[in-house]
Amino acid sequence: MRARALAAGMLWPLLSGAFGLALWQGLVKLFEVPVFLLPAPTDVIETIVDKWPYLLSQLAITVMAAGLGLVMSVVLGLAAGAAIAGSRFVDRILTPWLVVAHAIPKVVIAPLFLVWFGFGLQSEMFFVVAFTFFPVIVNTVTGLKSADPEQLLMVRAMGATRLQVLHKIQFPSALASICAGIKLAVTLAPVGAVIGEFVASNAGLGHLLIRAVGDTDTSLAFAAVTVFSIFGVLLWRAAEWVERLVLPWHPSQRETLMLRDATT
């Protein structure tokens, strides 16, 4: 019953996708578009299959940079967010810097990272951090500050220490907001990594992309973009899955929970 409903839900998106690809393929073949201008989907698939090990090895490098940067961003963002939410003094000192830092167009200063951190993974990683820390901090601060004042009064009356208030009330209240910030960061991290590779690396999907375009190997560029996009979607899915694990009680997750209960 449930499988059938799922199949029905997937039918139209799949048909739509297949139609788009077929149209693309037909037009390219009909007008005999040269492959360096626009490769047909079959060319792209062929390239992906041919160069799969190579693409995978380059993806791994991008994933590494994005993943490490993301972890650093989340750790930094949570710590800074907690400090800002916990102290008005820290808020006043730190927040202006954050806003200015975020306002700087990061793509433009990417070459500076090359100068500061050298060629390779380290540069990429810090670039990912620069790209992703802001949503994490902002959402952490908002979340921590939006705890129910009466719940805070209640635990204070129970004699909670500052750390207990943070741990028992503020952090759980902020979790939904923090998850939203991390999901934003998750979508930004691979983009940051690829831009970092454009500028400061001789490996990774970003570097591959630049080189493929330089060599007018457009099929390879499309293959890289395809692999990259699939990775982005999978990463988003993973983030949603983690969110559901962490927030089973949250209103945003309840409906799915009840549906699952009803069907199993």
Place this chain on the structure above:
Amino acid sequence: MLFACSRHDNDFIRGSEGFRLMAAAGESIVLDGVEKTYGGANGVRAIAPLSAELRAGEAVSIVGPSGCGKSTLLRLIAGLDAPSRGTIRIGTTPVSGPVPDIGIVFQRDLLLEWRSVLGNVLLPAEIKRLAGLETRASELLQELDVAGFAKSYPWQLSGGMRQRVAIARALLTRPALLFLDEPFSALDALTRDQMNVLLQRLQTTQHVTTLLITHSISEAIFCADRVLVMSGRPGALLDDIRVPFERPRRLAVRETPEFTAIGRRIREHFEKAGVLVG
């Protein structure tokens, strides 16, 4: 302000632990000339000098109009705020900082949505670092007729059930005083009657000194051994009425002439003060 707990407060918790465990039968609460003014000498006077004594195990209601200083009184008794004048004692211990030995039930149940019912009831034990209260938590849920929901989450419960859980949470550490701040005013009338019966049953089994703040005259009488009538701001004591009915009480007691006579006496205070115009 949220983080105002100092190291001193922690010492306070540790020091009062033994006392808390002995205080199963409740403690007497003494308000001695308590006065509260906000904002300096010419500020708003929330409570006029107020003296009252709650004997150990006694159930007392405070009934008064909005703005009679009841929230202020809660903050004072809970030690979250200091009186401008006068002293408050729970048992022999003067209230001098946060964490006097009281359990509070608010108008909103304030259950933590991310914790199970049992997890919510055990919250005070975690915060006060008291171990071995799991059995008591289960017993309290049993007594409040929500034992079947120990593993449920708050959003799966009705309003009345949620408030029962909140009461269990307040009673967990056997506080010297159970402070109820308009606990049933968000519930429908039938549920509210049911909770009134439940509360006065609890007072018999838990022997806890109870202070109930309410706007409902009939609730104030039904749930208490004594009703304190408060005036509007600044809050002052207008009357102190003994409620003679035996326990356990049934809802039918509300229709007796004695009950209506007490109700009339309270109503007349409010009419005289201009709070009620009948």
